[in-house]
Amino acid sequence: MSTARHSTTRSLAAHGVLILYTVIALFPVFVIVVNSFKSRRAIFADPLALPTSETFDMVGYQTVLKQGDFLLYFQNSMIVTVASLFFVLLFGAMAAFALSEYRFRGNLLMGLYLALGIMIPIRLGTVAILQIMVASGLVNTLTALILVYTAQGLPLAVFILSEFMRGVSDDLKNAGRIDGLSEYTIFLRLVLPLVRPAMATVAVFTMIPIWNDLWFPLILAPSEATKTITLGSQVFIGQFVTNWNAVLAALGLAIVPVLVLYLIFSRQLIRGITAGAVK
Amino acid sequence: MGDLTLANVTKSFGATQVIKGVNLAVNDGEFCVFVGPSGCGKSTLLRMIAGLEDVTSGDVRIDGERINDLAPAKREIAMVFQSYALYPHLTVRDNMGLALKQAGKPRAEIAAATEKAAEMLDLGPLMARRPSELSGGQRQRVAIGRAIVRTPKLFLFDEPLSNLDAALRVATRIEIARLHRELGATMIYVTHDQVEAMTLADKIVVLRAGRVEQVGRPMDIYNDPDNTFVAGFIGSPQMNFLKSGPFGLRSDTLGIRPEHLEISASTGQIEGRVSHVEKLGGETLTYIRTADHELLTVRQFGEHDHPVEQTVWLTPDQSRAFHFDAEGQRLRA
Numbered sequence: 147m148s149t150a151r152h153s154t155t156r157s158l159a160a161h162g163v164l165i166l167y168t169v170i171a172l173f174p175v176f177v178i179v180v181n182s183f184k185s186r187r188a189i190f191a192d193p194l195a196l197p198t199s200e201t202f203d204m205v206g207y208q209t210v211l212k213q214g215d216f217l218l219y220f221q222n223s224m225i226v227t228v229a230s231l232f233f234v235l236l237f238g239a240m241a242a243f244a245l246s247e248y249r250f251r252g253n254l255l256m257g258l259y260l261a262l263g264i265m266i267p268i269r270l271g272t273v274a275i276l277q278i279m280v281a282s283g284l285v286n287t288l289t290a291l292i293l294v295y296t297a298q299g300l301p302l303a304v305f306i307l308s309e310f311m312r313g314v315s316d317d318l319k320n321a322g323r324i325d326g327l328s329e330y331t332i333f334l335r336l337v338l339p340l341v342r343p344a345m346a347t348v349a350v351f352t353m354i355p356i357w358n359d360l361w362f363p364l365i366l367a368p369s370e371a372t373k374t375i376t377l378g379s380q381v382f383i384g385q386f387v388t389n390w391n392a393v394l395a396a397l398g399l400a401i402v403p404v405l406v407l408y409l410i411f412s413r414q415l416i417r418g419i420t421a422g423a424v425k
Numbered sequence: 426m427g428d429l430t431l432a433n434v435t436k437s438f439g440a441t442q443v444i445k446g447v448n449l450a451v452n453d454g455e456f457c458v459f460v461g462p463s464g465c466g467k468s469t470l471l472r473m474i475a476g477l478e479d480v481t482s483g484d485v486r487i488d489g490e491r492i493n494d495l496a497p498a499k500r501e502i503a504m505v506f507q508s509y510a511l512y513p514h515l516t517v518r519d520n521m522g523l524a525l526k527q528a529g530k531p532r533a534e535i536a537a538a539t540e541k542a543a544e545m546l547d548l549g550p551l552m553a554r555r556p557s558e559l560s561g562g563q564r565q566r567v568a569i570g571r572a573i574v575r576t577p578k579l580f581l582f583d584e585p586l587s588n589l590d591a592a593l594r595v596a597t598r599i600e601i602a603r604l605h606r607e608l609g610a611t612m613i614y615v616t617h618d619q620v621e622a623m624t625l626a627d628k629i630v631v632l633r634a635g636r637v638e639q640v641g642r643p644m645d646i647y648n649d650p651d652n653t654f655v656a657g658f659i660g661s662p663q664m665n666f667l668k669s670g671p672f673g674l675r676s677d678t679l680g681i682r683p684e685h686l687e688i689s690a691s692t693g694q695i696e697g698r699v700s701h702v703e704k705l706g707g708e709t710l711t712y713i714r715t716a717d718h719e720l721l722t723v724r725q726f727g728e729h730d731h732p733v734e735q736t737v738w739l740t741p742d743q744s745r746a747f748h749f750d751a752e753g754q755r756l757r758a
């Protein structure tokens with residue numbers, strides 16, 4: 147891990163760089179959150195100032211919550227993200243297990259085919275996807291979004307997880323086989339717990355683009371009942387007038403669920419990213 | 426009961442044949458050791474017996490019954506791996522009991538079997554721990570315990586001691602020998618350590634490149650090797666191979682163990698210079714460079730001093746020598 151020699155200057159320099167990076171990365175978030183609590187005039191007068199008793203104004207949040215369906219949008223985003231995440235992890239892990247564990251004809255080709263999606267953006271297929279959804283009557287349903295996001299997340303999941311599963315001891319799986327465990331039990335009870343850090347990594351990388359996506363909700367599910375939070379926030383951005391208080395409040399609220407999910411996965415995530423380096 | 430027969434067993438990975446037709450019979454209660462250099466197919470053969478690897482052709486039989494297509498769990502075998510392979514999420518007790526639980530045995534029976542195995546291996550105080558809380562030696566004892574609990578027809582060991590330090594290796598080796606006596610079970614043991622092979626085995630199988638070179642009791646193999654490969658592989662330090670020409674023999678190669686070469690400062694048949702001396706306490710190994718042969722090793726008991734670069738004379742004890750033909754096959758008188 148770290149070298150035994152702890153040079154104070156070096157660790158100071160490292161921390162300085164990291165703190166600087168943290169500040170830069172968090173700055174936009176900070177601006178959004180701070181300004182969401184200010185009156186419209188104060189936002190434009192001094193965007194970087196903290197809210198004072200004069201400029202403090204909850205009007206943005208009031209608008210957002212009065213807009214009525216905001217809870218529904220939240221719920222839609224949550225359902226879509228969690229369901230897609232679940233399917234990506236489940237199918238990704240299963241495919242990865244098959245690719246890494248079994249010798250069969252076309253194993254390598256199948257692996258390449260499944261990984262191809264990492265390089266080809268799924269949006270290229272938007273027209274075809276829309277046609278499929280229209281034909282199958284799935285337009286304006288959350289199912290359409292879940293299907294598309296599952297497809298979008300699978301390549302990276304299969305790629306990362308199969309690499310990790312190759313690292314799980316063969317002896318352990320074989321011991322399970324000799325003791326009479328089924329292949330499903332070996333997968334669920336022996337292998338999955340050992341690749342948990344990788345699962346968390348995949349979860350985070352899958353979850354954030356889904357939560358933030360505007361493209362597919364706009365095309366596949368723009369109806370009032372199926373709007374996601376990102377799409378829902380757009381109502382406040384007009385061509386001529388933008389209700390900045392409401393936009394900032396909506397974005398501020400949208401950060402919370404992702405943050406919570408991230409915190410759940412992050413302990414595992416750190417182990418996942420550093421797995422190769424630290425072993 | 427548990428005798429094993431391999432009949433013309435082969436194994437190919439793609440186009441490369443790794444096991445090239447192995448015939449072998451292991452009797453009930455026998456301790457059989459597979460030895461051979463790295464990559465010769467010992468593990469592959471063992472995994473085929475366990476059912477973890479398909480048999481390309483030939484038959485594997487336990488108690489006369491062909492088991493080629495039987496799942497590993499149905500073969501009534503137990504295996505101990507080099508890397509222990511304990512289930513990380515289970516306690517020692519559950520690790521040992523899992524196979525019986527999977528087989529649907531009643532709880533009381535599992536508990537009794539686990540306790541008995543734990544007692545045999547002194548695992549009592551460790552039963553509630555998880556594998557991560559055990560030392561390497563303890564883990565391997567648990568893995569052996571897990572094998573015992575199942576009362577299998579056949580125990581399979583794949584280099585179980587090679588991750589342990591020297592002292593622990595000796596202790597665990599003695600433990601395995603004791604278990605074999607107490608259980609009277611058939612055991613197949615893979616190793617590349619010939620001390621383990623010599624001390625544990627009833628029957629040694631020497632493998633090279635997917636073929637059986639020789640099968641026999643340890644001392645028979647040591648005293649009566651079939652070819653230069655077996656003669657060189659079994660015995661440490663390695664046997665010396667001399668060209669027969671200078672001795673006026675009809676064989677091609679003369680094999681002589683290091684303890685059967687006599688060293689003298691004045692007279693002998695082969696002249697050479699001392700290249701290096703190793704004093705091991707109980708014995709002294711002297712390496713000697715010669716003009717006609719390769720580096721030769723002489724083993725003497727007790728402590729001896731031979732200054733490096735001194736000229737010495739060696740005499741092989743002809744009555745203990747082995748003769749081999751140009752292909753390395755033994756020429757028996």
Ligand SMILES: Nc1ncnc2c1ncn2[C@@H]1O[C@H](COP(=O)(O)OP(=O)(O)OP(=O)(O)O)[C@@H](O)[C@H]1O
Nearest residue numbers: 438443461462463464465466467468469470616617
């Ligand atoms: N899955 C596989 N695919 C292709 N070749 C393999 C596979 N497994 C083993 N081999 C090859 O089979 C040969 C025998 O391997 P095996 O593991 O049985 O050797 P070993 O005698 O156990 O060696 P060691 O003492 O190093 O453990 C090796 O040449 C190896 O490269």
Ligand SMILES: [Mg+2]
Nearest residue numbers: 467468469583
């Ligand atoms: Mg091996």
